[in-house]
Amino acid sequence: MLSRLFKAGEKVLFNLINKKDFHMASSNSENPPKLQELYELCKSTFTGKAPSPASTPVQKLMSLLDSVSPGDVGLEEEAQDDDRGYGVSGVSRVNRVGRWAQPITFLDIHECDTFTMCIFCFPTSSVIPLHDHPEMTVFSKILYGSLHVKAYDWVEPPCVVTQDKTQAARLAKLVSDKVVTPQSELPVLYPKTGGNLHCFTALTPCAVLDVLTPPYNESVGRSCSYYMDYPFSTFALEEGVKRVEGKEDEYAWLVQIDTPDELHMRPGSYTGPTIQV
Numbered sequence: 001m002l003s004r005l006f007k008a009g010e011k012v013l014f015n016l017i018n019k020k021d022f023h024m025a026s027s028n029s030e031n032p033p034k035l036q037e038l039y040e041l042c043k044s045t046f047t048g049k050a051p052s053p054a055s056t057p058v059q060k061l062m063s064l065l066d067s068v069s070p071g072d073v074g075l076e077e078e079a080q081d082d083d084r085g086y087g088v089s090g091v092s093r094v095n096r097v098g099r100w101a102q103p104i105t106f107l108d109i110h111e112c113d114t115f116t117m118c119i120f121c122f123p124t125s126s127v128i129p130l131h132d133h134p135e136m137t138v139f140s141k142i143l144y145g146s147l148h149v150k151a152y153d154w155v156e157p158p159c160v161v162t163q164d165k166t167q168a169a170r171l172a173k174l175v176s177d178k179v180v181t182p183q184s185e186l187p188v189l190y191p192k193t194g195g196n197l198h199c200f201t202a203l204t205p206c207a208v209l210d211v212l213t214p215p216y217n218e219s220v221g222r223s224c225s226y227y228m229d230y231p232f233s234t235f236a237l238e239e240g241v242k243r244v245e246g247k248e249d250e251y252a253w254l255v256q257i258d259t260p261d262e263l264h265m266r267p268g269s270y271t272g273p274t275i276q277v
Contacts, residue, residue, distance in 0.1 A: 034072045038064055038211075039110060039117065039275045046114040046213040050137050050191050061211075062139065066186045068209060070143045073109070073119060074272020075207055077144040102126045103264040110275055115213040121268065122147070122202035129260050130199040130227045133189060138212050140187045142180050145206020149187065151176040151195025152229070152252065155244070161235045161253070169235055169253035171244070172197065179203060197227060197254065227254040 041064060045057040052058065070077055102123040109117040120128070122145070130150070152172035159171035175195035180187060189195045200208075216222050229252040237243065244251050 034064070034068060035273050036275060038068065039277070042115050042117070042211060042213070043112075048114045048214045050135060051213065053188070053190060053193075062186050062188065065139055065141045065209070065211065068141055068143070070207065072273075073143070073209060074270070075119070075121075075143060077205070103266045104128065105266055105268040107268045107270040109270050109272070110277070111215060112277075113214070115211060116215040118210050118212075119143075119270070120200075120208045120210065122200070122206045122208070124202055124204055126202045126264070128200040129263065130197060130229060130254070132197045132225050132227070133191075133212070133216075134222050134225075135191050136196075136212055136214060136216070136222060137191065138189045138210060140189075140211075141209040142182050142184060142187075143207040143209055144182060146179055146181050146203040147206050147208065148179050148201040148203055149176055149195075149198055150174075151189065151198035152254065153193055153196055155251070156192070159237070161238055163235065167255055169230065169255045171232075172229075172252055172254050174250050174252060226257050226259055228257050229254050 038061070041057065041061050045051060045055075045061060102125065104123070104126050105121040107119040107121065109119065111117075130152075151174075153175050155171040155173055160168050161171075162168050175193075176187075176198070187195075189198065214222065216224055232244070232248040232251040232253065235253050
């Protein structure tokens with residue numbers, strides 16, 4: 001799952017350090033109804049294609065997912081006096097460690113051909129850079145902490161400009177630029193709407209439970225691609241292209257980049273309740 005999520009064949013840095021950076025609650029020998037119910041609902045709802053946002057099963061899944069707590073997946077909240085924060089864009093004046101220095105822990109709960117259930121555990125100031133989810137739907141539940149989310153959707157029909165005849169930039173519209181917490185409305189992104197391209201910055205220690213359908217799969221064209229965003233004023237619209245609607249600061253040019261070397265991700269062992277499949 002991890003290799004698919006971060007672009008199979010690309011180098012992803014796994015910083016395998018002591019597990020003290022996150023805390024797992026002791027396993028429960030019995031399956032909690034909520035996690036098992038979530039799995040069963042995903043299994044009956046997802047077919048391998050993007051689900052309809054208005055469908056009753058999707059609405060039921062959103063409601064159920066929104067009620068999941070850290071304890072339901074075997075997690076304990078990180079200590080709130082965490083001292084690893086370097087600010088959203090700065091570095092510590094004391095040790096000058098960059099904001100991407102701390103690894104994000106990935107926990108794989110379940111994966112099949114039609115959906116994936118997983119958790120990301122973020123230390124303060126860690127970042128997952130701007131990336132996409134081609135032809136995918138992603139349901140996300142913030143289990144604890146505060147997470148800054150910036151998300152875009154592609155402008156349709158595609159608006160592309162080429163710089164120096166080598167680097168193509170495609171126009172996208174800003175969908176979200178805000179901080180989310182467990183009390184926030186459940187973020188859901190769809191193939192064409194909802195912010196299919198997004199980036200995360202942890203403002204505090206936090207954890208996110210994701211349900212992705214269908215999963216990343218490079219062999220069928222669902223590879224994870226990374227992007228750099230540039231202000232709308234960076235590039236000029238080509239002659240004959242219709243001007244954008246609304247304010248220019250609602251738009252950005254996205255340029256695809258290689259998987260960032262600075263992305264620190266480590267695999268963790270999911271020790272929460274076991275799902276009966």
